[in-house]
Amino acid sequence: MHDNARMNRESVPETVLRENLPLPTRRARALILTALTIGGFAIGTSEFASMGLMPNMVAALHVDEQHIGRVISAYAAGVVIGAPLLAMLGGKLKRKTLLLVLMGFYTLGNLATALAPGYHALLLFRFIAGLPHGAYFGVASLVAAGVSAPHERGKAVSMTMFGLTLAILVGNPFSTWLGQQFTWRVAFELVSALALLTVALIALFLPIDAVPTPQVRLQDELRAFNRLPVWQSLAIGVIGFAGFFAVFSYLAPTLLYVTHVSKAWIPFGLSAIGLGCVIGNIAGGWLFDRLGFRAVAVSLLWAIAVLLLFPLAAHSLWTVLPMAVMIGMMIALSIAVQTHLMDVAGEAQTLAATSNHAAFNTANALGPLLGGMAISAGWGWTSTGYVGAAMAALGLLLYAWAQRDLRRVQLAAMA
Numbered sequence: 001m002h003d004n005a006r007m008n009r010e011s012v013p014e015t016v017l018r019e020n021l022p023l024p025t026r027r028a029r030a031l032i033l034t035a036l037t038i039g040g041f042a043i044g045t046s047e048f049a050s051m052g053l054m055p056n057m058v059a060a061l062h063v064d065e066q067h068i069g070r071v072i073s074a075y076a077a078g079v080v081i082g083a084p085l086l087a088m089l090g091g092k093l094k095r096k097t098l099l100l101v102l103m104g105f106y107t108l109g110n111l112a113t114a115l116a117p118g119y120h121a122l123l124l125f126r127f128i129a130g131l132p133h134g135a136y137f138g139v140a141s142l143v144a145a146g147v148s149a150p151h152e153r154g155k156a157v158s159m160t161m162f163g164l165t166l167a168i169l170v171g172n173p174f175s176t177w178l179g180q181q182f183t184w185r186v187a188f189e190l191v192s193a194l195a196l197l198t199v200a201l202i203a204l205f206l207p208i209d210a211v212p213t214p215q216v217r218l219q220d221e222l223r224a225f226n227r228l229p230v231w232q233s234l235a236i237g238v239i240g241f242a243g244f245f246a247v248f249s250y251l252a253p254t255l256l257y258v259t260h261v262s263k264a265w266i267p268f269g270l271s272a273i274g275l276g277c278v279i280g281n282i283a284g285g286w287l288f289d290r291l292g293f294r295a296v297a298v299s300l301l302w303a304i305a306v307l308l309l310f311p312l313a314a315h316s317l318w319t320v321l322p323m324a325v326m327i328g329m330m331i332a333l334s335i336a337v338q339t340h341l342m343d344v345a346g347e348a349q350t351l352a353a354t355s356n357h358a359a360f361n362t363a364n365a366l367g368p369l370l371g372g373m374a375i376s377a378g379w380g381w382t383s384t385g386y387v388g389a390a391m392a393a394l395g396l397l398l399y400a401w402a403q404r405d406l407r408r409v410q411l412a413a414m415a
Helices: 002-010 014-018 026-052 054-061 065-089 095-114 119-130 133-146 150-181 184-205 218-225 228-249 251-257 263-291 294-313 317-344 349-376 383-414
Strands: none
Touching (some): 026 054, 026 065, 026 095, 026 119, 026 133, 026 150, 026 263, 065 119, 095 133, 133 349, 150 184, 150 263, 218 349, 228 251, 251 263, 263 294, 263 317, 349 383
16 A cells, blocks of 8 residues: 555656645745755856856966867766766755755865866866756756746746856856956856855755655656657757857957957956847747747747857957847747757656756857867857857758657647
């Protein structure tokens, strides 16, 4: 009897289990969401700090820009590996416990980054710091939805992602300015402090049993995850969004050596990207609500256009800043892909939630790598725009393939 009851409970969806628990008060829910948002802000600031501080890190570590591009890729590789791995290893832990472990790990990884004695140690520590990134966002999204009423779940999940978007708009420019005033290491010390604050707030405000933890069998989730529509969605995100990171990663040296402005303008360029991300975050949801999966095609066409124009706009401050806003708006693609992924993931919602961030950071690894190869080949700093446009065009071909398969399934269902 006991085993049967346990098995029945394990088969119940998390949304149904939620109905058996009282919702937190509005104040308690606000405190929980604030804690999760601060964690997202810390992670976003850390993820993009190396891009704004690239000239400072080049000078301090005595390497070239392409080497710092590999530092960015190392962090992204950590996210790609850590997101599904830690989600599976920690799947049976209480949500609160898992969040505390992940953010504690993140605190130590960024502190190690700040104390790295040399370039190769920095590569290793950035990889380690990236491991808990995707799992945190996946679990935080589930917690945010779990402590909210059904009609407020979408807004609650967006709050965790708002921390990441706010980091691009505010955290990254501020950490860049801070690193310019002192040393690049201060930026990662700041991230460590924010991550530690998140640990304290989660420990204080998130009750241990506030969110149910259904014991889904790993093989069942893997079976649901390992389907073509899921992999098509992830591939579109990886290939289509790599162009954003190809340009973003080398924006600082492009401003210095092509636009010919001082380092003081770099935070403004990063803020322009961040402003575009805020707009794109809103636009992505709006487009998907109206166009469904076709919003992905619109986003990719936008990406191709602005990335092709970037090399022309980069020569003047008054054209490169508006162009940076438009490039930031490419994040609409990520929102559309993520929403579509939720539609096709079926029973693999948890693994899909973390794997979407793995895909996002595969793009973050691929973009700087390809952009750096183009620069090293002598094609110039602005060649990142053409590299990015080519990747977005490949993403559009992947979309066409996925859309064709989706229509076949829809027609078969109608027959």
